Amino acid sequence: MLDTASFVDVKSVEKTYFTPSGVVHALGPISFSFDRGQTVGIVGPSGCGKSTMLKVLAGLEDRTRGEITVQSRNVNGPLDDVGVVFQKDLLLDWRTVLENVLLPAELRGRVDEKIRTRARNLLEELGVSGFENNQPWELSGGMRQRVSIARALLLKPSMLFLDEPFSALDALTRDKMNVIVQRLQMHEEVTTFFITHSIAEAVFLSDRVIVMSDRPGRIIDDIEVGIPKPRTLSVREEPEFIDITRRIRIHFEKAGVL
Numbered sequence: 001m002l003d004t005a006s007f008v009d010v011k012s013v014e015k016t017y018f019t020p021s022g023v024v025h026a027l028g029p030i031s032f033s034f035d036r037g038q039t040v041g042i043v044g045p046s047g048c049g050k051s052t053m054l055k056v057l058a059g060l061e062d063r064t065r066g067e068i069t070v071q072s073r074n075v076n077g078p079l080d081d082v083g084v085v086f087q088k089d090l091l092l093d094w095r096t097v098l099e100n101v102l103l104p105a106e107l108r109g110r111v112d113e114k115i116r117t118r119a120r121n122l123l124e125e126l127g128v129s130g131f132e133n134n135q136p137w138e139l140s141g142g143m144r145q146r147v148s149i150a151r152a153l154l155l156k157p158s159m160l161f162l163d164e165p166f167s168a169l170d171a172l173t174r175d176k177m178n179v180i181v182q183r184l185q186m187h188e189e190v191t192t193f194f195i196t197h198s199i200a201e202a203v204f205l206s207d208r209v210i211v212m213s214d215r216p217g218r219i220i221d222d223i224e225v226g227i228p229k230p231r232t233l234s235v236r237e238e239p240e241f242i243d244i245t246r247r248i249r250i251h252f253e254k255a256g257v258l
C-alpha cells in the first residue's frame with residue numbers, strides 16, 4: 001500500500017505550563033503537517049510559543065493536548081532521530097571541537113573510524129576544518145554554531161531542529177551561515193524545522209514559512225516559497241522574495257510587533 005501519510009503530523013496541539021507563579025497557555029491549538037525533505041521556517045513574535053512548539057515536536061516537552069506523529073508513529077518522549085541546535089550553543093569547553101562533534105556517537109558507544117571521518121567531513125563542509133583540535137573557546141560565535149550543527153547532524157538524523165541558531169551573530173556572518181546551511185541541507189537531505197526572528201532568513205532558507213500569532217501561538221499564515229534552490233543571497237532582491245517578506249511583515253505590523 002502506498003504510504004501517503006505526512007512525515008510529521010501535528011493535530012490540535014496545545015501546551016500549557018503550570019508553574020508555581022501561575023498558568024501560562026503558551027501554544028495552540030496548532031495543526032499542520034509537512035513532508036520529508038522540506039524546510040519549514042517558523043516566524044512569530046517573541047514569547048509566542050515558537051521554542052515551546054519545537055520542544056513539544058521533538059518530544060522534549062510533553063504537550064497538554066493534541067496528537068503528534070512522526071513517520072506515522074506517535075511522539076511520546078524525546079525523539080532520538082533528531083538533531084537540535086539552540087541559539088546558545090551547548091559546546092563543552094573542556095573538549096576539543098572534534099570531541100564535541102563526536103559526543104552523540106560517544107554517548108551511544110558508537111565511536112569508530114567511520115564516524116570520525118563523518119565528523120571531519122561535516123566540519124569541512126561547514127568550513128571549520130583545521131580547527132578539529134582547538135577548544136571551543138578559541139572559536140568565534142559563528143564557528144561555534146557550525147560546530148553545533150556538525151554535532152547535530154553527526155548521526156544522520158532524519159530531522160534537524162534549529163531554534164534561532166544565528167540570532168547572536170552579526171549580519172554578515174549570518175548571511176554566510178544561511179548560504180552554508182542551505183548547501184549542507186541540500187546535501188544531507190535532512191527535513192528541517194527552523195525558527196528565526198528574521199523574516200528574510202526564514203524566506204531564504206525555507207520551502208514554506210509558517211507565521212505564528214501572539215501567545216498562545218497559533219498559525220496565522222502558511223506560505224509556500226516556490227523560489228528554486230539553491231538560492232544565492234541576491235535572491236533577496238527578486239520580486240517574488242520581496243512579495244513574500246512583505247506578506248509576513250504585514251502580519252507583524254497588524255499584530256503591533258513591527
Ligand SMILES: Nc1ncnc2c1ncn2[C@@H]1O[C@H](COP(=O)(O)OP(=O)(O)O)[C@@H](O)[C@H]1O
Nearest residue numbers: 017019024026045046047048049050051052053
Ligand atoms: N518551562 C517553562 N515554564 C513556564 N513557562 C514557560 C516555560 N517555557 C516557556 N514558557 C512561557 O511560554 C511562553 C512561550 O515561550 P517560548 O516558547 O519560549 O516563546 P518563543 O520561543 O516564541 O519566544 C512565554 O510566555 C514563556 O514565558
Ligand SMILES: [Mg+2]
Nearest residue numbers: 050051052163
Ligand atoms: Mg524561543
